[in-house]
Amino acid sequence: MKHVETTTRPSVDTPELPSVDVTLRVNGESYRLRFDSRVTLLDALRDHLGLTGAKKGCDQGACGACTVLVDGRRIVSCLALAAQYDDCEITTIEGLGDDDHPHPMQEAFARHDAFQCGYCTPGQIMSAVSLQAEGRAGTDEDIREFMSGNICRCGAYPNICAAIREVAGEGNDASL
Secondary structure, three states: OEEOOOOOOOOOOOOOOOEEEEEEEEOOEEEEEEEEOOOEHHHHHHHHOOOOOOOOOOOOOOOOOOEEEEOOEEEEHHHOEHHHHOOOEEEOHHHOOOOOOOOHHHHHHHHOOOOOOOOOHHHHHHHHHHHHHOOOOOOHHHHHHHOOOOOOOOOOHHHHHHHHHHHHHOOOOOOO
């Protein structure tokens, strides 16, 4: 288990903040962390573990850019307190695949040019992987409905839908 020293220090004007010890299992690695009890899962991943794939878009749970999988289910990590996920299995975009062995959904997104600026792409892919695992990619209408929590400001929705449809149509087990 990796130990990461991440104690957040209060400012001079702030009373001592309660801190928590948390073990986060991220992409197959365990990390023992200590931080302010109000740290979100998104901030723990980005600021404390250096995993910057999940993006901070709206910071209100409305855009889906911060989507990660927790025990195989998608969540918006900006609204989740990291301490809630002590000892849960967390998967970020960094844990799906790598340059030599990308995940089938990552390959389909690239083939279908299902991104433009790319900011939302990690959250879109994580949500698409979960959608596939949930068996909710049966029709274009299903895909649009169950991907509605992920916003693409560039408007690449037809390409995103095509990528998901391809993976679903191949009968690939695009889950983890």
